[in-house]
Amino acid sequence: MVTVKGHVDKETCISCGLCPDICPEIFSMDDDGKAIALDNEIPDELVESAKEAEELCPVEAITVE
Numbered sequence: 001m002v003t004v005k006g007h008v009d010k011e012t013c014i015s016c017g018l019c020p021d022i023c024p025e026i027f028s029m030d031d032d033g034k035a036i037a038l039d040n041e042i043p044d045e046l047v048e049s050a051k052e053a054e055e056l057c058p059v060e061a062i063t064v065e
């Protein structure tokens with residue numbers, strides 16, 4: 001089985017808030033103001049929106065794989 005997880009590079013994130021808007025089930029804003037991805041496997045039905053967040057992040061801080 002393929003496990004898909006999201007990751008946010010906090011060094012790169014500019015705190016724009018877009019990813020929790022697109023996929024709030026996986027991404028949220030951490031206490032430090034940077035985005036963070038849930039450290040769980042992304043369920044099939046959410047992979048598409050997680051990938052959308054990955055594509056639309058203005059600084060490409062997100063990896064979904």
Ligand code: SF4
Pocket residue numbers: 008012013014015016017018019020034035056057058059060061062
């Ligand atoms: S979309 Fe990218 S820059 Fe914006 S909050 Fe999410 S990770 Fe940070």
